[in-house]
Amino acid sequence: MQINSLPRYPLAHLPTPLEEMPALTRQLAGPKLLIKRDDQTGLALGGNKTRKLEFLLGDALAKGADTLITLGAVQSNHCRQTAAAAAKAGLRCELILNGKRPDLANGNLLLNEILGANLHWIDRSQRAAKLKELDAQLHAQGRKPYLIPVGGSNGVGATGYVVAMQELVAQLKATGRHVDHLLFGSSSGGTQAGIVLGARVAGFTGQLHGLSIDKNDPEHFEYETEVAQIANDCAAYIGSPVRVSRDDIKMVYGYKGEGYGVVGDLERDAIRLLARSEGIVLDPVYAGRAFGGLVDLIRKGTFKQDETVLFWHTGGAPALFAYAAELL
Ligand SMILES: *Cc1c(COP(=O)(O)O)cnc(C)c1O
Secondary structure (H helix, E strand, O other), X not given: OOHHHXXXXXXXXXXXXXXXXHHHHHHHOOOEEEEEEHHHOOHHHOOOHHHHXXXXXXXXXXXXXXXXXXXXXXXXXHHHHHHHHHHHHOOEEEEEEEOOOOOOOOHHHHXXXXXXXXXXXXXXXXXXXXXXXXXXXXXXXXXXXXXXXXXXXXXXXXXXXXXXXXXXXXXXXXXXXXOOEXXXXXXXXXXXXHHHHHHHHHOOXXXXXXXXXXXXXXXXXOHHHHHHHHHHHHHHHHOOOOOOOHHHOOEEOOOOOOOOOOOOHXXXXXXXXXXXXXXXXXXXXXXXXXXXXXXXXXXXOOOOOOOEEXXXXXXXXXXXXXXXXXXX
């Protein structure tokens, strides 16, 4: 396996902390709860995309790129971390964002502007065409753009989470801990693809649960196939013989509420619960929803009292401030 010789641009503060949550564990009356703090990856307020961007930026620089292009929602954490990565590496950054510029640039959007990214607003239905057009324009201007897909979710980006699983397994070993269940929010699939492949590569034996942020089964059951595809692209990229099938991708459905980015009681309650028990801040779109789902599963008795459940905090708290009205 060639993972250590792949091009990688250092961006993250690693390893991220692995912490116990004793007060919350007591409050919910077991199972034992741990948290992996990828909200603390360090790049411009952190988050899971920073791990992917280390490998995406490594690849971009190896190919001589001078500009990163990516796309996402108005409050995309991925776009904000891409803007920061580009700034640090001395590249330009073009962001294609869904919809219309809001009157007040807040949260991640404010950070995009501060970080110096160029913003392009377009209706979501036309963004693929916009991406093509922008790419062609930049080429015509003599620039060398590098396209990063939504969420940084491809084989190159997922490598960041293969390495993250190696990091987790090393932390568990060093501290004599064992994890029975690992749960995280899943949306564009790169994080899950890397975690599933990384579990096999690093010998992690706990059960993996990707909580779907924005899809319901069976409406979107092709998601598992997409995640497996990213994992296999990643295996090819890192030179691993492991292959993943769609049956290896275990999803938790049923928590998408009113849809992507629509805050409900699940998120409001989950954000307050973790903040008031452990002093840890979640976000309203991803980690708040995933954690809310986890709390619901715990209350329904899904896990045994003597098991250990790890929640992987994927970041996103900068978006909180753009959702102040919905959260209060
Ligand atoms: C992007 C994101 C996720 C989902 O990760 P994917 O790799 O897109 O599935 C989860 N949490 C936060 C905070 C994110 O920004």
